Amino acid sequence: MKDVKVLGPGCKRCQTTEDMVKSEAARLGVPVVVEKITDYAAIAGYGIVSTPGIVIDGKVVHAGGLPKSEDLAKWLAA
Amino acid sequence: MTETPRGGPRPLIWVVGTILFVVAWFLAYGQLVPVSEWVVGQLPLAPGSGAYEAIKFFIYDTPKVLMLLTLVVFAMGMIRSFFSPERTRALLAGRAEGLGNVAAASLGIFTPFCSCSAVPLFVGFVSAGVPLGVTFSFLIAAPMINEVALGLLLALLGWKVALTYLGFGLAVAILSGWVIGRLHLEHWLQDWVRNVRASAIDLPPENLTIVDRIQAGIEAVKDIVGRVWIWIIVGIAAGAFIHGYVPADLLASIMGKDTWWSVPAAVLIGIPMYSNAAGIIPVVEALLGKGAALGTVLAFMMSVIALSFPEMIILRKVLNLKLIAVFVGVVATGILSVGFLFNLLFT
Numbered sequence: 001m002k003d004v005k006v007l008g009p010g011c012k013r014c015q016t017t018e019d020m021v022k023s024e025a026a027r028l029g030v031p032v033v034v035e036k037i038t039d040y041a042a043i044a045g046y047g048i049v050s051t052p053g054i055v056i057d058g059k060v061v062h063a064g065g066l067p068k069s070e071d072l073a074k075w076l077a078a
Numbered sequence: 079m080t081e082t083p084r085g086g087p088r089p090l091i092w093v094v095g096t097i098l099f100v101v102a103w104f105l106a107y108g109q110l111v112p113v114s115e116w117v118v119g120q121l122p123l124a125p126g127s128g129a130y131e132a133i134k135f136f137i138y139d140t141p142k143v144l145m146l147l148t149l150v151v152f153a154m155g156m157i158r159s160f161f162s163p164e165r166t167r168a169l170l171a172g173r174a175e176g177l178g179n180v181a182a183a184s185l186g187i188f189t190p191f192c193s194c195s196a197v198p199l200f201v202g203f204v205s206a207g208v209p210l211g212v213t214f215s216f217l218i219a220a221p222m223i224n225e226v227a228l229g230l231l232l233a234l235l236g237w238k239v240a241l242t243y244l245g246f247g248l249a250v251a252i253l254s255g256w257v258i259g260r261l262h263l264e265h266w267l268q269d270w271v272r273n274v275r276a277s278a279i280d281l282p283p284e285n286l287t288i289v290d291r292i293q294a295g296i297e298a299v300k301d302i303v304g305r306v307w308i309w310i311i312v313g314i315a316a317g318a319f320i321h322g323y324v325p326a327d328l329l330a331s332i333m334g335k336d337t338w339w340s341v342p343a344a345v346l347i348g349i350p351m352y353s354n355a356a357g358i359i360p361v362v363e364a365l366l367g368k369g370a371a372l373g374t375v376l377a378f379m380m381s382v383i384a385l386s387f388p389e390m391i392i393l394r395k396v397l398n399l400k401l402i403a404v405f406v407g408v409v410a411t412g413i414l415s416v417g418f419l420f421n422l423l424f425t
Contacts, residue, residue, distance in 0.1 A: 049202035050163040
């Protein structure tokens, strides 16, 4: 079970990112728990400055803008 | 390594494709004037009438503005792929004021971030040890020197005005940030902001290829031009109406360079307005054609895009009201000075 956190105050891109994570995980058959982090202090705590950001199993893998689906697949498969 | 490089296996095709696109762009751009002249010539309207002037303005401007904007946004998107906000923050952390303000304002032009990132960005910068004034230089430059505004000014008013806007926008961001830094207002941040300790980021290095950067340019065009084109057309239509029907002496008396109060009035009207540069600049062009002063209209434009209420409501989460008031006051003063200076310089 992978623990995925999508970081962002809740703009449209953050929502899209969350949807992308879920559909990519479903496509790959990787079980995930997706959690949204909207608290600014928590976001800054991860060292992320630009949102949306993605944290997988405690590790920051992406910051700023929408992720590419090929990258998502790589992170989820790792 | 058997892994294909990111962005596909054929960088050459992308590079050649981009070059061909740019060449085609220039060829098409060169044909805009004769083509639009021909179209206007087919109109069943008497040259010189209000309707003729308005429609001519619209037919000339719409393709020109959209084409130049596309090129500027594409170039900007490619340049921006070199400046992630995380990298910018690392560059600015621990910088002294002065030079730090200059660096922050310059990076503000290129570093991409969407408006919903303003707060995480602010918190991230401050908690990483970027001085408050330097952070403000960045936050002011980022919206003020806007690629859409730059592209439109280039398209409609020429490179001299575009370059001057760039220069003065930078100056306002540098000086405003420096002043805010000198005032030592760190205790006016919201409490929780001062307590955040950002962990050092451990993002893997990006290693973007040329294909990634070209794709970033294309993404920027899809995103930005896709979002603003409708406002541009509405703006050009409004500009066309002004061009064809609003009497010149009326405008010159309200927004002309001899009317000293028009600059502060333009800033006051501009602050509560929330619009993007896209719809405003075509109107600016038409106003200028009718005798409005350049400094006045630029002051208006800058206050609309750099000092918007939604932005301040977002910033309210990290700054207290006094600090927001100082921020607005300092930036408005900067814009006022730019307005008066432009009116003096461009006669």
